[in-house]
Amino acid sequence: MTSVAAPDRTGKTEAATPAKPVKQGMSRKHREWLAAALFILPDGLGLLLFVGIPMVLSVVLSLFQVSGFGTYEWVGLANYERMFQDPMFWESMRLTGIYVVVLVPVLFCVSLGLGLLMKQKLPGTSFYRTALFLPYMISLAVVGLLWKFMLDEQLGVVNKSLRGLGMEGEPWLGKPELALFTLIAIMVWVMMGYYMIIFLAGLQDIPKEYYDAARIDGAGPWAQFRSITWPLLRPTSFFVLIMSTVAALTGGLDLIFTMTKGGPANGTSLIIYYIYTQAFGFGEYGYASAMGTFLVLIMVLLAGVIFKVTKSGRFDDGQ
Amino acid sequence: MASENATALRKQRAGRGGLIALAILASVITIFPFLWMVTSSFKTRATVNDGKLIPTDFTFSNFEYIFSGSDFGRYLLNSFFVSVVITVVALFFHSMCAYALARLRFPGREKIFTMVFATLLITAPVVLIPLFMVVRELGLLNSYGGLIIPAIFNAFGIFLLRQFYLGFPRELEEAAIVDGCNHWRVYWSIVLPMSRPVLSALAIFFFLANWNAFVWPLVVTTDPDLQVIQTALAQFATQTTSNYNYILAGTMIAAIPMIAIFFTFQRQIVDSVKTSGLK
Numbered sequence: 001m002t003s004v005a006a007p008d009r010t011g012k013t014e015a016a017t018p019a020k021p022v023k024q025g026m027s028r029k030h031r032e033w034l035a036a037a038l039f040i041l042p043d044g045l046g047l048l049l050f051v052g053i054p055m056v057l058s059v060v061l062s063l064f065q066v067s068g069f070g071t072y073e074w075v076g077l078a079n080y081e082r083m084f085q086d087p088m089f090w091e092s093m094r095l096t097g098i099y100v101v102v103l104v105p106v107l108f109c110v111s112l113g114l115g116l117l118m119k120q121k122l123p124g125t126s127f128y129r130t131a132l133f134l135p136y137m138i139s140l141a142v143v144g145l146l147w148k149f150m151l152d153e154q155l156g157v158v159n160k161s162l163r164g165l166g167m168e169g170e171p172w173l174g175k176p177e178l179a180l181f182t183l184i185a186i187m188v189w190v191m192m193g194y195y196m197i198i199f200l201a202g203l204q205d206i207p208k209e210y211y212d213a214a215r216i217d218g219a220g221p222w223a224q225f226r227s228i229t230w231p232l233l234r235p236t237s238f239f240v241l242i243m244s245t246v247a248a249l250t251g252g253l254d255l256i257f258t259m260t261k262g263g264p265a266n267g268t269s270l271i272i273y274y275i276y277t278q279a280f281g282f283g284e285y286g287y288a289s290a291m292g293t294f295l296v297l298i299m300v301l302l303a304g305v306i307f308k309v310t311k312s313g314r315f316d317d318g319q
Numbered sequence: 320m321a322s323e324n325a326t327a328l329r330k331q332r333a334g335r336g337g338l339i340a341l342a343i344l345a346s347v348i349t350i351f352p353f354l355w356m357v358t359s360s361f362k363t364r365a366t367v368n369d370g371k372l373i374p375t376d377f378t379f380s381n382f383e384y385i386f387s388g389s390d391f392g393r394y395l396l397n398s399f400f401v402s403v404v405i406t407v408v409a410l411f412f413h414s415m416c417a418y419a420l421a422r423l424r425f426p427g428r429e430k431i432f433t434m435v436f437a438t439l440l441i442t443a444p445v446v447l448i449p450l451f452m453v454v455r456e457l458g459l460l461n462s463y464g465g466l467i468i469p470a471i472f473n474a475f476g477i478f479l480l481r482q483f484y485l486g487f488p489r490e491l492e493e494a495a496i497v498d499g500c501n502h503w504r505v506y507w508s509i510v511l512p513m514s515r516p517v518l519s520a521l522a523i524f525f526f527l528a529n530w531n532a533f534v535w536p537l538v539v540t541t542d543p544d545l546q547v548i549q550t551a552l553a554q555f556a557t558q559t560t561s562n563y564n565y566i567l568a569g570t571m572i573a574a575i576p577m578i579a580i581f582f583t584f585q586r587q588i589v590d591s592v593k594t595s596g597l598k
Contacts, residue, residue: 028496032423035502039419040431042412046472050450051438057449114345122339130585131346134353137581137588139531141549142570145556146356149563155368157355189349194592201593250444254533258553272444279448280538289448296445 062290066283079290089291091266092274095180099270100248103184107244108237110192115199116229133193140190144258147186148173176267179260183268186259187252195240202236203229238310245302249295271295356574360567367564381568385555391572393544394551399576401466401536401547402529406522409471413521414514417480418506422492432481439474444534451538465539466547470529476521479594483517484510520591523584530577548573 026034062080065073083089114132118125135143150157151172159169172182210228219227250272256262262269262277269277271291279288359367360381362374369375385391419425420432443450450469459465487510495505511518533549540546546554552569559565581588 029424032502033425036419036423036425036428039415039423039502039506043416043435043472043477044431046412046468047435047438047474049453050469050472051441051446051474054446054449054453055438055441057452058446061449061452117338117342117345120335120338122335122342124339124342128342128346129589131350133589134578134581135349137527137577138353138574139533139549139577141531141533141553142574145552145566145570146352149359149567150352150355152368155370157370160370193349197589197592253444254549254553257533257537258556276444276447276534279451285448285452292445292448299445 058289058296059293061286062293064286066285072286075286079287080294082287083290083294088266088269088274089271092269092271095267095269096249096271099180099184100245102181103187103248104241104244106184107188107191107195108240110188111195111240112199112233112237114192114196115203118196118200119203129193129197132196135190136194138190140252140254141258143186143190144255147182148259151182173260174264176263176265179264179267183252183255183259186255187248191244191247195244198240199233199236202233206232234310238306241306241310242303245306246299249299249302353574353578356567356570359563360571362564364562364564367567381564382572384565385568385572389551389555389569390543391548391551391569394546394548395572397466397545398530398548401463401470402526404467405470405529406525408467409473409476409525410518410522412471413476414480414511414518415506417477418484418510420477421481421484422487422510423502435474435477439478447534447538454539459539461540461542461545463545466536466545469539470532470535476525479521480514480517483514487513520587523580523588524591527577527580 063074063076065075065078067073118129122128151159153159153169153171153174156169156172158172162169170178173179206229210232211224214224214228252270253272253276256268256270256273260268262273272295275288275291275295278284278291355372358372358374361377361379362369363376363378363380366375416435420428420435454460454465454469459468491509491513492505495509496502500508531549532547533553536547537550537553540550552566552573555569556566
């Protein structure tokens with residue numbers, strides 16, 4: 001390719017005179033096109049093969065009954081009919097609903113609170129920030145096993161400490177309802193440091209002068225929060241809500257695997273876990289794909305709602 | 320007036336004290352489990368559940384066991400190899416693609432970028448099943464290729480790098496082109512060296528994400544020799560049920576590289592979380 005460099009140089013010297021030079025071989029414009037195509041090719045092919053095609057395939061697969069290894073039978077919408085009549089599907093959706101509706105707002109409030117706390121420039125802030133961010137660095141498999149150890153009903157340190165304080169220990173992972181909330185609490189513990197940093201970045205972007213002006217006008221901390229922080233933080237809030245909703249709907253498989261395996265009594269069988277077991281436990285790839293497609297639909301709907309509620313993350317005064 | 324000011328000051332100070340207490344409490348809640356993991360991994364089978372932070376019989380035997388009685392050395396190497404290859408190849412491909420999307424002029428550029436961007440919304444668990452089918456058709460099940468290749472491609476890195484390249488001074492490449500460099504030379508000897516900071520920040524993230532990956536390795540491999548540390552750990556925990564002294568030694572081994580990376584590159588990590596969020 002270096003051989004075509006020479007005409008380019010002559011092209012430049014000629015361009016000094018007003019007359020447009022006639023390029024030899026490929027023109028500079030076309031060489032730029034070719035370079036762009038070659039630069040994009042590896043990632044373009046990879047994204048097509050491992051993201052684009054699977055996305056389309058997910059919808060197509062949901063219309064087939066896949067049996068054993070590699071035999072596909074067209075069944076139309078039968079997988080979707082089965083889904084709507086499957087009590088376990090609805091139970092998984094109900095649990096996922098509770099999980100998302102509790103996890104997302106709690107995570108939002110805790111992270112925002114921590115972000116505000118870190119902005120106070122308290123002594124030792126960098127230590128708190130480090131400590132709070134640490135769980136996010138660790139794999140959910142490790143987190144799950146570690147908490148399972150600490151939450152053991154008889155021998156775990158959590159119940160031992162509670163008993164030491166004269167309270168009663170709880171079967172944190174032993175009762176269906178409680179186990180779901182235990183998972184939510186652990187998820188908040190894992191994610192809050194990450195969203196705290198995101199909120200902190202948003203908070204630091206708000207010009208200090210606004211607060212100074214509000215203080216001169218006699219606005220207290222709450223009034224400042226409501227009239228300055230909250231509206232100006234909207235882009236950040238939007239981002240956090242979208243990200244955490246998607247994470248809540250589709251993540252956490254690792255945690256369920258290491259902590260509960262969907263139990264007890266299917267109490268933590270969230271939809272993503274149910275889809276996984278149908279596909280890779282029972283080989284029901286078609287049925288699992290139908291549920292996966294349904295889940296994508298739900299995600300798109302929720303994203304739409306969040307867009308509306310947060311006005312697409314824009315400020316009131318446009319921009 | 321003076322006394323009023325003093326009360327206000329005292330109130331403010333008490334408020335700050337409360338906030339500090341809150342921050343310390345939150346930090347303890349996040350650090351304590353890890354402290355508990357570290358000390359418990361040095362306890363014996365008999366004392367692992369004794370409820371004490373400091374081990375009474377300090378022992379290394381748990382670590383000896385997981386490396387000799389189980390194949391944790393191999394799992395660590397697998398994780399390391401897979402994560403490094405994914406990170407290096409992904410950064411190379413993504414920077415090329417991002418450079419073209421940011422700096423080269425060609426028809427359909429915005430359309431291609433929109434398509435790349437759209438794939439950001441497709442999260443991995445949702446396409447897990449069809450992805451598995453594609454990888455099976457390609458004959459990549461139970462292979463390093465199956466672990467590595469599908470994990471390379473994600474639009475997140477392209478997106479961030481494109482943002483970075485959009486801010487490059489145009490004169491730099493113009494001058495190089497005029498000097499007779501072709502686009503590859505411009506990319507290789509000007510753009511790539513200049514993107515070292517952003518590439519190293521992304522490298523930390525890619526390595527982290529792939530070291531911690533669980534679901535895809537679980538789906539794509541059944542061969543015991545191909546297990547990465549996370550899936551091996553989960554299986555090991557299922558087999559050893561309540562022998563938590565061994566399990567915790569395993570979690571330590573899986574977590575230590577991440578903790579080390581975090582404490583070494585803390586600034587870059589926190590900074591790139593900030594920018595990845597919004598800008």
